[in-house]
Amino acid sequence: xxTNVFQSASIVLPVMDETISLTKTVETILRDAxxxxxxxxxxxxxxxxxxxxxxxxxxxxxxxxxIVVHYQTLPxxxxxIREAFDLACGSHVVMMASDLETEPNDxxxxxxxxxxxxxxxxxxxxWLRPGSFKGYSQTKLIANWIFxxxxxxxxxxxxxxxxxxxxxxxxxxxxxxxxxxxxxxxxFETVIKPVRLGIKVIEIPTxxxxxxxxxxxxxxxxxxxxxxxxxxxxxxxxxxxxxxxIDRKTLVGQQNxx
Numbered sequence: 226x227x228t229n230v231f232q233s234a235s236i237v238l239p240v241m242d243e244t245i246s247l248t249k250t251v252e253t254i255l256r257d258a259x260x261x262x263x264x265x266x267x268x269x270x271x272x273x274x275x276x277x278x279x280x281x282x283x284x285x286x287x288x289x290x291x292i293v294v295h296y297q298t299l300p301x302x303x304x305x306i307r308e309a310f311d312l313a314c315g316s317h318v319v320m321m322a323s324d325l326e327t328e329p330n331d332x333x334x335x336x337x338x339x340x341x342x343x344x345x346x347x348x349x350x351x352w353l354r355p356g357s358f359k360g361y362s363q364t365k366l367i368a369n370w371i372f373x374x375x376x377x378x379x380x381x382x383x384x385x386x387x388x389x390x391x392x393x394x395x396x397x398x399x400x401x402x403x404x405x406x407x408x409x410x411x412x413f414e415t416v417i418k419p420v421r422l423g424i425k426v427i428e429i430p431t432x433x434x435x436x437x438x439x440x441x442x443x444x445x446x447x448x449x450x451x452x453x454x455x456x457x458x459x460x461x462x463x464x465x466x467x468x469x470x471i472d473r474k475t476l477v478g479q480q481n482x483x
Contacts, residue, residue, distance in 0.1 A: 228395035233263035235315035242439035263315035268305035303411025349431035350386035360435035
């Protein structure tokens, strides 16, 4: 059950209104790391635009052995990714976006780090290098900085970017955790629950740039929904973080002692 070695990555790419961005994301990853990619899991829903569905079909024709399309049943972005976690066949999962707000050039770096530390969560951070935010409003930047400092202190961690949903995980860890969120606080939940379990999280620097097509599906005021999630997980019994049939000591021991 232990994740002793990196074998392959399942790349999760939820799609709503992305076309050019989705194609560029897939092509960049395959250019840099094709040998390490097991599959691209692409969750879609009834709101996914016809143009995006057409783009997915084109990719599926080009890469039939790599493209897995999943019609989500749980709502919202978090729900889509939660279902993708359970479908993943790779030893590890990369959680990212299909709109180029997550830099696809960094997938090869996430994989390289995971090959050294296969039991760790490899996270990206926009705060490790100056000037990594492009097109981010000053108000959101200040609010983000304050939020990161508050919750890194509350969780006793040195992590600098706990809300950016661009990370690589051991698949068995993702499939052992009891996920609760379905909206954007899910991206916060996916780091604070491993932190509470005592899983090692390693950050590497990345950049953020505003999407070039479509529109954001997370309003500024929705960011306040992150606070209840952060406080609830911080003070929840640790055993409640895992699914009922998972032994915490076994899982965490295997993840951290290899």
